[in-house]
Amino acid sequence: MRIVCPFCGERELGEFTYLGDAKPVRPAADAGEDAVYDYVYLRDNIAGMMSENWYHGGGCRAWLKVTRNTLTHEISAVEPAAGAGAAKVGA
């Protein structure tokens, strides 16, 4: 598998580290215990298109949001995660 880093170009999988599901959003401070439990522990086991966080630690050290099909490993989109390459995010 290869990932096209938006900063570096196409690179081998060994340069990247997988963090996991990019969907969970940290709940508000007053959201309650169930919401925090869900955010910290519960994950969907997706068979199909999934939005994931990856880290290009063996390259530019940027966090990336990768859209990947977990059945085929086909990657349809890679974008900088929020905070990575501040100038490029949202551009």
Place this chain on the structure above:
Amino acid sequence: MAEFSWDIRSPLERALVSGAYGAPGDAGVALTEIRNFDLVQVMARRGKAAEMSKAAKGRFDVAAPETPKVARTADATLIWSGPDQFFVLSKGGKHGIGALGQAFAQSASLSDQSHARVLISVSGTKARAMLAKLSSIDLHPDVFAIGAAAATSMDHTSVTLWRSADRDGLAVFSVLVFATFAESLWHTMLDSAAEYGLAINHSEDL
């Protein structure tokens, strides 16, 4: 109180043995460690990338690279190291950590990496063949031209790789590696290049 005498020593001091290594005959690969350089990491503060670019242009008279490339001035090399960040490589203190603070005070954070990295220059007729064993980057001249750079890994070790100006008509590749990983990568380079014959040296010239 104990007195210490601090010597500047290369992290490759033990591993590097100048001279020939590997297959006899004309050396296919020349490995040269470059010593005593100034290296400063410049990283834009949040939302200040444009200001950092402007500051770099003002300080160096060339634009800092915003894609994996290097930009050269008469006495410094600016090397892309990731989004909104670059290295300043130079000699003699003119562009060292002490000299750059003022220019980037409003836009970037600086960190002195002069003694945190080892700089290895790889050249020779078999340089590409040897690097191909260690790197997944396409180093074909059509793809990786003079001035191209990459933040990548060799042998699971993070490196900054770029192509310097040709010497004697041959490509010269520069590799910056973390000091504590340098000896390991050095041995891997020797193993990779042994079949081509090696000329090993160190130098103070950037």
